[in-house]
Amino acid sequence: MxxxxxxxxxxxxxxxxxxxxxxxxxxxxxxxxxxxxxxxxxxxxxxxxxxxxxxxxxxxxxxxxxxxxxxxxxxxxxxxTARPLVAHPSLSTTHSVCYFCLRKQKATSQTQAIQFCSEECEEQSMVFYNVERRANWSDYDNYCRTHGLKYPLLVKRLACMVISGVAAADSFDILQPASLSPVMVSEMEEGFSLLRNAFTNANICDEQVAFLTNKWYTSVLARIRINAFRVELVGGLYEDLLSSAAASVEAEAAVGNAVxxxxxxxxxxxxxxxxxxxxxxxxxxxxxxxxxxxxxxxxxxxxxxxxxxxxxxxxxxxxxxxxxxxxxxxxxx
Ligand SMILES: [Zn+2]
Ligand SMILES: [Zn+2]
Structure with missing residues (x-):
């Protein structure tokens, strides 16, 4: 399971x-x-x-x-309190929460725009957001969506942070990894290839993505699997509480995941x-x-x-x- x-x-x-x-x-x-x-x-x-x-x-x-x-x-x-090492919105909340801190945002006319809740969040994420937006993520996001995966999004965010120089490639080494079966490892290969291709196609130079090996991808994902928290906000609006009480059990209450x-x-x-x-x-x-x-x-x-x-x-x-x-x-x- x-x-x-x-x-x-x-x-x-x-x-x-x-x-x-x-x-x-x-x-x-x-x-x-x-x-x-x-x-x-x-x-x-x-x-x-x-x-x-x-x-x-x-x-x-x-x-x-x-x-x-x-x-x-x-x-x-x-x-x-603790700030995340890495956080990422759920695929379903990408356009409705802050890109950096996952704070809920009011709906805007530009529903497909990435949102920042504050100048501080925008400043803090600008360098890796600039890396991320150079690439086309449709294949990677589709891979996550069709397989019901959320953790590869955190790997993508970390990779962008490493490329932009704000995080070290070994940032997660201190965390305990999950033990992965050979089947699980082979299932991760597709995600790795798609991530690597996204950067290659965005003309990010080989030197900058030298850390991004299959081994790195698997190792980071193994740590995220047992160290990521599902972030579910309790400070929402009263109307949110009412609507979530009325919503079906399948409703996605989490705004994203974080390590x-x-x-x-x-x-x-x-x-x-x-x-x-x-x-x-x-x-x-x-x-x-x-x-x-x-x-x-x-x-x-x-x-x-x-x-x-x-x-x-x-x-x-x-x-x-x-x-x-x-x-x-x-x-x-
Ligand atoms: Zn924010
Ligand atoms: Zn017990």
Whole structure:
């Protein structure tokens, strides 16, 4: 079962559908402060450095790395925010959300235009947007659409960022990869060829796309598969809430997908003490759901927590490659 299929099945809980494995193998502790932002950190006019978040990333007893509280955190408190390393709208929302931050945009007469919600978003994405718009993406987008794939769009965005010089080709190496079967790897070859051809046909020089090998494509996609979050905004208009309540279960509530650094180090629990939510754009907010004591591990739920034990175990095993031994699963709930 693909992660995509799993994502489709989850509805209200989809925003908590954490696509990450619990065993990140690499973590540069010395640079951990680069992995989060805070609401004050983004305001240039505020000269005060925000306090670091009350967490540390350390080894757990059984699940590789994990995130731990360094002090008591009260229920409902915001632990930290995180900006995406890479974000991309869904194919269905490409023209209705911000190209960079996925904020919902008002419909315009130019329905086929790429939109930016602000000058800041336009500035931040201009160099890689300029690479992306040189190429014709119809074949690549069609490939994604016909196969029901969303993650190759994140690979495309990352490739444009690497070509434009704003991201390193090895940006995702720190993330845990999914283990891929030979069949899965061969299925990715078509996507790789289409991506490479799009750049070649756009006359982007060989030197600039030298990193873009089949191995790179597969390696990035393997990491995106278990580290991408489906971004579902909860801060929409009241009318949005009404219409989504009335909409069919097949409606696409997500505005897009994104990959983060620090949020990828949170382990899973079927009865989590923390969760991630998105208010108005792809900036993730990590909040605790109940009081957490100093030293306690913060865990989020990668899947729909309302499912029964067997369904959760199957999803976690097939989608994320691990057997859940959380307290709730152990007690048969
Ligand atoms: Zn924006
Ligand atoms: Zn469990």
């Amino acid at each position: 693909s992660v995509l299929a799993l994502g489709r099945r989850t509805s209200r809980w989809a925003s908590r559908f954490k696509i990450l494995h619990s065993q990140a193998t690499l973590f540069r502790t010395s640079s951990s402060n680069c992995f989060f932002t805070s609401s004050t950190a983004n305001k240039n006019e505020d000269p005060v450095r925000p306090a670091p978040p009350p967490i540390r990333v350390s080894l757990t007893e059984s699940a590789g790395r994990g995130v731990f509280a360094t002090r008591r955190i009260g229920s409902g408190d915001l632990v930290h 983060y650094m620090l949020p990828s180090f949170y382990n899973h629990d079927c009865d989590p003490n923390a969760h991630i939510l998105w208010i108005e754009n792809a900036d993730a907010r990590l909040k605790v759901l109940r009081d957490v004591e100093a030293g306690e591990e913060l865990r989020i739920c990668y899947i729909d927590a309302s499912m029964d034990r067997d369904a959760r175990q199957t999803l976690l095993s097939q989608g994320f490659g691990f057997h859940c031994n959380c307290f709730r699963c152990s007690s048969g709930d």
